[in-house]
Amino acid sequence: MIPFNRPSSSELELQFIRDSFERGHLSGDGWYTKKCSEYLEQKLGVSKVLLTTSCTSALEMAAILLDIREGDEVIMPSYTFVSTANAFALRGAHIVFVDIRKDTMNIDESLIEAAITERTKAIVPVHYAGVSCNMTRIMEIARAYDLFVVEDAAQGIFSAYDGMPLGSIGDIGCLSFHETKNISSGEGGALLLNNPAFIERAEIIREKGTNRANFFRGQVDKYSWVDIGSSFLLSDLNAAVLYAQLLRSDELNEKRLRIWNLYREGLSNIAAQGMVELASIPADCRHNAHMFYLKLRDLDTRARLISYLNKRHINAVFHYVPLHSSVAGSRYGRFYGEDRYTTSESERLLRLPLFYDLSEQQAGLVVEAVGNFFLQ
Numbered sequence: 166m167i168p169f170n171r172p173s174s175s176e177l178e179l180q181f182i183r184d185s186f187e188r189g190h191l192s193g194d195g196w197y198t199k200k201c202s203e204y205l206e207q208k209l210g211v212s213k214v215l216l217t218t219s220c221t222s223a224l225e226m227a228a229i230l231l232d233i234r235e236g237d238e239v240i241m242p243s244y245t246f247v248s249t250a251n252a253f254a255l256r257g258a259h260i261v262f263v264d265i266r267k268d269t270m271n272i273d274e275s276l277i278e279a280a281i282t283e284r285t286k287a288i289v290p291v292h293y294a295g296v297s298c299n300m301t302r303i304m305e306i307a308r309a310y311d312l313f314v315v316e317d318a319a320q321g322i323f324s325a326y327d328g329m330p331l332g333s334i335g336d337i338g339c340l341s342f343h344e345t346k347n348i349s350s351g352e353g354g355a356l357l358l359n360n361p362a363f364i365e366r367a368e369i370i371r372e373k374g375t376n377r378a379n380f381f382r383g384q385v386d387k388y389s390w391v392d393i394g395s396s397f398l399l400s401d402l403n404a405a406v407l408y409a410q411l412l413r414s415d416e417l418n419e420k421r422l423r424i425w426n427l428y429r430e431g432l433s434n435i436a437a438q439g440m441v442e443l444a445s446i447p448a449d450c451r452h453n454a455h456m457f458y459l460k461l462r463d464l465d466t467r468a469r470l471i472s473y474l475n476k477r478h479i480n481a482v483f484h485y486v487p488l489h490s491s492v493a494g495s496r497y498g499r500f501y502g503e504d505r506y507t508t509s510e511s512e513r514l515l516r517l518p519l520f521y522d523l524s525e526q527q528a529g530l531v532v533e534a535v536g537n538f539f540l541q
């Protein structure tokens with residue numbers, strides 16, 4: 166079976182795990198957490214990076230930091246992972262879902278302005294497949310209406326928009342190091358703070374609402390409960406794995422890109438014949454090959470292709486069911502405007518296996534199987 170995803174590991178991850186035990190510090194904010202944070206701050210050019218237990222946690226921290234409360238509205242696409250919306254719903258926000266663009270599956274920046282009301286507090290662009298939203302327009306709107314921007318860059322590590330790393334453009338960025346992402350520590354995430362004004366409170370929220378970080382820096386002589394927060398620290402054991410992955414990140418991303426390009430070239434024929442549609446990468450985006458997807462004619466064709474590939478031991482999968490059509494999505498949010506592309510495009514989308522250890526030969530088999538499906 167060619168699986169959809171498999172985590173990559175090398176000697177380095179194992180060596181760092183061993184070293185982490187030898188250092189005798191496995192809980193949060195140890196040696197490896199520091200190494201990862203510094204690496205990311207430097208590489209992404211953000212004021213502060215705080216490692217978290219997941220991107221879900223980072224999004225929840227963002228909602229607390231922005232003081233999101235009952236009745237506030239937050240604008241985001243419906244075509245996203247649950248956590249993007251759940252983090253803000255937890256604080257009492259009403260989610261306003263806006264349609265996506267057909268070409269990138271990202272929020273349609275031209276529809277955001279009309280969805281703004283006097284209750285709107287933030288816009289949450291999601292960089293689907295590691296391909297950037299139109300951040301120029303989104304930042305312009307945010308400035309004009311005095312709104313915060315939280316980038317859900319869970320899939321976007323080391324991608325860039327107009328030369329700027331994803332997650333470093335809005336007020337706050339959130340990364341994921343889940344097993345299914347390019348760089349992984351099993352579970353894990355990071356909160357990127359581009360505005361230094363957020364740093365002190367973010368450290369408190371991340372430490373269960375205590376000023377423990379100040380205490381360790383000798384700024385206060387005891388630590389206590391000063392704000393709301395939760396247990397958001399990534400274990401240093403996971404950070405050890407993450408640091409190994411960060412040091413290998415060029416290698417990891419180059420391999421993904423190579424497979425992505427093989428798929429792209431291999432499927433260009435059937436795309437030219439109109440049997441499938443392939444993703445389009447806007448000229449101002451550098452992507453990280455997080456995902457390779459294609460779009461079929463309709464839901465039925467997709468189901469038939471999934472089962473065809475499964476019979477040939479290839480695990481290809483569909484993706485999000487739009488949040489506005491979910492039970493919680495309709496309770497905590499509403500769709501603004503017309504659902505022109507969210508539902509219809511999500512039903513056509515199919516993701517092919519893509520991970521570091523996928524061989525070029527296996528990628529060739531996948532291309533061949535997809536091609537054969539259309540020859541039947």
Ligand SMILES: *Cc1c(COP(=O)(O)O)cnc(C)c1O
Pocket residue numbers: 218219220221222245246248249291317319320340341342343352353354
């Ligand atoms: C993976 C993902 C998340 C959640 O990340 P976790 O680290 O698993 O919490 C959130 N948003 C998007 C867009 C994702 O792809």
